[in-house]
Amino acid sequence: MTEAVPRLGIGMVGYAFMGVAHSQAWRNAPRFFDLPLRPDMAAVAGRDEAAVSAAATKLGWSSTETDWKALVSRDDIDLVDICTPGDTHAEIAIAALEAGKHVLCEKPLANSVEEAEAMVRAAEASSGLAMVGFTYRRVPAIQLARQLVADGRIGTVRHVRAQYLQDWIADPQAPLSWRLDKQKAGSGALGDIGAHIVDLAQFVTGESVTGVSAVLETFVKERPVASEHSGLHGTAGTETGPVTVDDAAIFLGRMSGGGLATFEATRFAWGRKNAIRLEINGSLGSLAFDFEDMNVLHYFDATESAAVAGFRRIVVTEPEHAYVAAWWPPGHGLGYEHAFTHQAVDLITAVAEHRQPLPSFADGLVVQRVLAAVEESAANDSTWTPVTKES
Amino acid sequence: MTEAVPRLGIGMVGYAFMGVAHSQAWRNAPRFFDLPLRPDMAAVAGRDEAAVSAAATKLGWSSTETDWKALVSRDDIDLVDICTPGDTHAEIAIAALEAGKHVLCEKPLANSVEEAEAMVRAAEASSGLAMVGFTYRRVPAIQLARQLVADGRIGTVRHVRAQYLQDWIADPQAPLSWRLDKQKAGSGALGDIGAHIVDLAQFVTGESVTGVSAVLETFVKERPVASEHSGLHGTAGTETGPVTVDDAAIFLGRMSGGGLATFEATRFAWGRKNAIRLEINGSLGSLAFDFEDMNVLHYFDATESAAVAGFRRIVVTEPEHAYVAAWWPPGHGLGYEHAFTHQAVDLITAVAEHRQPLPSFADGLVVQRVLAAVEESAANDSTWTPVTKES
Amino acid sequence: MTEAVPRLGIGMVGYAFMGVAHSQAWRNAPRFFDLPLRPDMAAVAGRDEAAVSAAATKLGWSSTETDWKALVSRDDIDLVDICTPGDTHAEIAIAALEAGKHVLCEKPLANSVEEAEAMVRAAEASSGLAMVGFTYRRVPAIQLARQLVADGRIGTVRHVRAQYLQDWIADPQAPLSWRLDKQKAGSGALGDIGAHIVDLAQFVTGESVTGVSAVLETFVKERPVASEHSGLHGTAGTETGPVTVDDAAIFLGRMSGGGLATFEATRFAWGRKNAIRLEINGSLGSLAFDFEDMNVLHYFDATESAAVAGFRRIVVTEPEHAYVAAWWPPGHGLGYEHAFTHQAVDLITAVAEHRQPLPSFADGLVVQRVLAAVEESAANDSTWTPVTKES
């Protein structure tokens, strides 16, 4: 990338797990892809001056701010990348959009439908473009799944079964972290990982979830207080505190095309580290994906002769597959972080072309409404609860 | 087996898919297992004299009856094996029990809770012993799963996810059969295959489903009428008729030990031929099973060091595994039909020892009540519906 | 099967592991298949009168002989089924053929090329038909593999990789059995399981192995003497004795069509119970099979678009697949023993039609010559050794 390519000033708020992943993306995007704009990692914001300075050096940001408002108002920042817990998303995003900045906001979009709606309105009113970080959409195997559905290869969707299984708090001695605090995280497994599978189910099918019936559960109601909150996991102390979010969410749904869906999000599935599983059965075929084998998509073509039909294990590492040609030769698989680079590439491209990047805040709101319907159903004897369409 | 072993006269009603499987079991049991009673395949009953005669010759039955009532009243019949559609189970089983016969009844136990309750009462009142044919319990890998749970190897059950996926009517041109007729089959995927996963979930965990939230769906509401009804599938004609049962059932549940459960039964999962999947996460470990790889159980032991912990793919073909020593050397896997032989062996043994064989009619009733709760919830906006405990 | 179907009198010699499997086949064949001849299990021969009588009762044979020569000379025996160790194959088979009987002889055909040649000559001279028991050919997934190659679906064969991995003597305390005695077994892993993969490689490709380079090894040279020799495994005593056969055989080969092959047969692969693996790469596609998942064949079609090409996991349980329609509905997998029934069906059919059953003794001789070339190469610094074509 030559210096002749116009600059896009990036400012990031938050530098924990997601901040590290986003930084890697901004650094990598121009190394592997030909971009219309050159991302310039101008500033990172965090409240602790020493910590944010160390992070800036480590992650490659040129300057720091200890107040996100200062970052949002800087002239050399064109795009604000929000990597903080969910309770701060709305305020930061709306301020950034009001300042005319482009915004990339981590998921879930917000901790409530009301916040999400305000964010959508802010996005509509702004000259900035807004995108929500449902990063898994940009795993090449998921892109292929979407393509096959869009091409009609599996016909009408009959069944979606989506699971996001982790085990990092299956041990009752795993400490409290902000992710277990309703005030900060909004919800537990539901918002953190359930949001991903709702978005994936909708993205891959091109449909929306129209209603749900749900159960939420908190298995371990009291946990040791972590001594530090940095990173995903803290270190357990002697004190304990309440878990105020769900440990697991299970729900049934109906898709707008008439199919049935089952969803399950849990952090109590021992042995499943980051198993995002999506299986779709249509009238002409089926698809199956598991993030534990993220470079593979399984596809069953029911139009083939029965004697040789079978789920194809497609290794999604060919130049024909989305994003892959920019990386390595066939068979040299990608890892977790690459989808963040793809997200950066697509966002930079959309900004350069003045197009709405996807998923938009409106897409994030749709997910938020599904999550709200899940909570409402769970609070109401699992009664079927339609997903609202308008505020 | 010498002639000195006492005889147990068997009479079978029905000789389609299940009748063929049961016949194989009665023939094989004494060839591989040392039995306390010698099963004598005395008579098979069916309404069509020519057809039942041909079946008797093919399957190895010594005589035939065209009226099941005649079969039930024969002195040389000690045990009545009911392999007919569900709408006839109650009448035949109750008559057989009243005649003092032992009974093996195919699942689901009945087409309604009321019928099932009457059957349980008949079993309690009879000198005969009664068993319901939830055959998959006797797959060695399922036996091992049950053992590991009972031994406390996975701790408290947190999650059950159970699926029974088939695709034999995913094609809208697949013809009507008695299995798609509510009058005969009682229900569709729910009673035919959903019943199996409810029983398996309860059997393996040693717990019961206490309540459900459910959705039932019929995707294809009209189908070609089959010209013949023999076997599982018929042949399509030009006429069409209504499908009066569910094509798919999805439901959430809670287990008596506090865990959450998701269930899915469908015949519309292209590419999944007979995928009975059971995955259980406990506080100390996890189990996973898929009937498409029926000789394997996956087991995760969370007490192992994190560096070497992993789902073990246990090939359940060692002499240490249930039933296996009677068959072949290690690694020589069993097939679908072997569980029926195991069922016959266990039933014969229980009869010889005057013990209640399991699963009992009461166990079948428990499943029936879960199915009834599913139907009630589905008819009532998916509202949470407790599973009744008493009539 | 009505009595009107002509009778085929079967006499079996030996009743250990293979005898049990063959008996099951003779019993099952007429129950599931429509046969042109009715197999009558007339007599089983064994040296120990009490043991053979018990076996006859258990396995379903009508009478016994303590001298195989008596069995061979009986008028009511049309077909002699040889299930004894390899050192007796030639004598029994030749005698049976000279008596005009049909013969089914377990593999390997003989313990030497000379014996095998004599057997082939006897088969050619006899009115009886002779078949060797390379049973795995009749696993439906292997039949499908053969069909796909024959149909040109994978093009010219480039690579064969064939492995037969077991672990039953990986423990140095596993006792001596006749299978570890060169006098009885002829060779070790090579003849017992290596023979199978040589035959499978040749059968599926339709080609022959033209030369080899080999290494044989005996890892554990002394073992406890088993107190009993019945069955596959004995029970260890305190005495020890020498292992006189190979524990493992590895060899390279060239196929007659120009492809390369690697073979490995071992009983020291901990965790692999009966892993017969066959992988074939051709100019247009690939196939992969593992007997640990015996109802599945993997097929890669290189003519498909790169974006959606992938190994298809074909669950070989559809009516379109060889033998399957006679058994159960789709998805209800077969087990180890079913291939023996298929073998019986095909042999009975060939006899009825006066056709040469396959694999013939000549096919068995071809395998024997490959094994001999392996032994010669291993004894000669692994030097390339052509497989002889004529005696």
Place this chain on the structure above:
Amino acid sequence: MTEAVPRLGIGMVGYAFMGVAHSQAWRNAPRFFDLPLRPDMAAVAGRDEAAVSAAATKLGWSSTETDWKALVSRDDIDLVDICTPGDTHAEIAIAALEAGKHVLCEKPLANSVEEAEAMVRAAEASSGLAMVGFTYRRVPAIQLARQLVADGRIGTVRHVRAQYLQDWIADPQAPLSWRLDKQKAGSGALGDIGAHIVDLAQFVTGESVTGVSAVLETFVKERPVASEHSGLHGTAGTETGPVTVDDAAIFLGRMSGGGLATFEATRFAWGRKNAIRLEINGSLGSLAFDFEDMNVLHYFDATESAAVAGFRRIVVTEPEHAYVAAWWPPGHGLGYEHAFTHQAVDLITAVAEHRQPLPSFADGLVVQRVLAAVEESAANDSTWTPVTKES
């Protein structure tokens, strides 16, 4: 990483596939790991000035050279990273070592044993440290495999089966590239990918290959000439030229601990994109790895009770696993490129600590001698050929 960390000047020669991967490693290492030296990407060398300039900008190098000799003599270069074809390795590496530079040389070390020996002598004589790029050693699952063997968890090694299967020239129309030219590449599949599995087999077992019996084959002897040679694949033109290297190499080996080994390297295995498979059976257990599922190691512990023993699918993404803690939370898998970063980290650390980095040039020479023995055996009727120990 603060500026206080001492600088390590890196100069890279070549910027095609391997150069891109190495550049990513130099960039990433300080972002995720705490390093004792700060890698400074000072210069990249290539003959074409425009191309090398573009590469420098894209990949992040501060300056360029069009003559590698100029690069080697620069004072600001402490470490020379050689990413050119094999025919140039010896000259560049020796010059760099003579100039007192540290050297990282891509594998295979050289195109002949003689060259490799000269390189080893140069390394011994130099103040610089030398390392060869057998990068796959640094995949976390391979590190775990090595650790388990070193800890005695699988006991004495009985069997190694190692395969490297690709399909990128299975199509006869795939064009010639420098990798198919003996002059540049030294050998074909043998040196390019066979070298990797020889090194992995030796690394994981901690043993060496003592002798081999081999077959080499070129299936497609003439191919279209590529119009451009950049990257792994070129674009086919109308002209054709001879393939002067092997398409496939298969060989048997013996390990220094008494075990047997089979090796297979091919670019003709349709459907296998980059399948590096390593399976090891020991007296106490087994290991299995496939790079197509690179974040997983399979481990069978034969000391476990037979009822629950099974290959464990260890997802190697826990903080306890080598290198993983520096990246992402559990379950967030790495990709192909990460092993290059690990290589950079280990090399930088060794340089800072004045320790010999591994694998050393001597380790590379050991592999070279195995490859030479393979070629000698293949040229000599596959006769067993010891691997030489000294020049």
